[in-house]
Amino acid sequence: MSAAPPITELSDRARDIFRRVVDGYLANGLPVGSKSLAQAGLSLSPASIRSVMQELEERGLLASPHTSAGRLPTERGLRLFVDGMMQALEPSADERAEIERRAGAGGPVEEALAATTAALSGLSACAGLVMVPKREARLRSIGFVPLGPGQALAVLVSADGSVENRVMALPPDMGLSALAEAGNYMSATLSGLTLAEASRRVEQDLADGRAALDGAARDLVARGLAVWSEDGGRRPVLIVRGQGRLIDVAAAADLERVRDLLDDLDGKQDIAQLLDSAAAGDATRIFIGAENNLFALSGSSVIARPFHGAGGRVVGVVGVIGPTRLNYARVVPMVDFTAATLARLMG
Known part of the structure; x- marks a missing residue:
């Protein structure tokens, strides 16, 4: 996949329309049409909006499904949005408390990891993932x-x-x-x-x-x-929780994609290798659709971040997997907070 153009190459008008299309698609999974954008307060005619959307489509940022006159973002467009336009929404106090409560419940470490991953899954409406090296049990x-x-x-x-x-x-x-x-x-x-x-x-x-x-x-x-x-x-320990959350109302219209995604999760060794690649740095990694060969069929996204233990050594990776239309602005900070919480647990 070719790289998305720099956000600075788009005019203010094109950036505004592109952001509105992405926001609408991520909210309900449906293509966004020029008429709905005009009715949403844009001071442009539907014809002018269609012209800009056509330009964005020619740049590879939007696509037009055969079944609809509206547009939706391509994986290339989602990458541009995530890297250059997204405004993060920090987890609420209740969400942070739930993640911390599950991490601090006590018991064997793997049980705490599983419980925290389940909490992340529930709050993000994705499947939660956590990978840690196989511990040398005593x-x-x-x-x-x-x-x-x-x-x-x-x-x-x-x-x-x-x-x-x-x-x-x-x-x-x-x-x-x-x-x-x-x-x-x-x-x-x-x-x-x-x-x-x-x-x-x-x-x-x-x-x-x-x-x-x-x-x-x-x-x-x-x-x-x-x-x-x-x-x-x-192999490392890979914990997956919340696969059932991937089958939502919008996904019911695309059961083949959901089946492919669940098959991906069954191939835990492949998922573990992907998460292991995220452990190489300190920042959150976002894999969108076919950017990773593992998700070329299912059209899925993974958000993953390493967490550290005593001495600052990376001891694991936590993240989520879901459809490419997941709420990146909300889920990315939630994964970051979960990683910080697990670092305190493992420290």
Whole structure:
């Protein structure tokens, strides 16, 4: 997509009409016609307004759907609006209080992140997103639950009370006593350690002969640590809340686009890579439609901002995803405030 022209290249009249078209479209998702603009107080005839709208269309800033005589902004036009014309609307006191309340509810960090993301989703009428690196949990216990021949459930309880489960394959001849022996050893010996520390401890115990484990239990300990370590290092934690808010009245007329957007959200690895690109700087990033290949079909926008922890290090990215016609002036400051709130939580 070619860059939008500088706002200074537009006449005052063209800027005014362009802003009114964008405001009208973002408010209701419908094309804006010259007649409605004339009736809204512009001291121009509908013919003069149509002439200016035609000029804006030729510049690639407006488009005319086949089903309507009105115009709507293109993705190029939305970029020009966001970068050069938008007047931010700061969150209200109630909105700020709701975000802070959900962030400060206590409990495991991931629960606070999920709750804050849900609040952002509700207030912005978009789906909320937050991504943080996979935390190095400190272990409270690891146990194994038999599921049947050749399978067991590895259950990890972290020091903060969170619980995660993984199904793992076992040798067909492994008995219940090996599961119990391995679980008892790991819970008694590895409590309080991270997975990396636990792996080094087990390796050293086995080398020094301090781990009184038979061959089957020793193998199970190694498998159990491997399944957690490999999974934890493979990808960040991505939390998505409020997908249902993407299906509103206007979207009902474009169900194919909504289906594409929901498919995008199911591809969490792709979304995580997009958010990771937003973590590179300190400012809010706005991705509009086909500016990112991920949203070429769904015509979606993402607003994302990194947040920092102790020492100023970036520890995550928070944002929203919604249709390109979302209320940028309201949502951008809301994402900024949420990022600042999460920075205090993680600091």
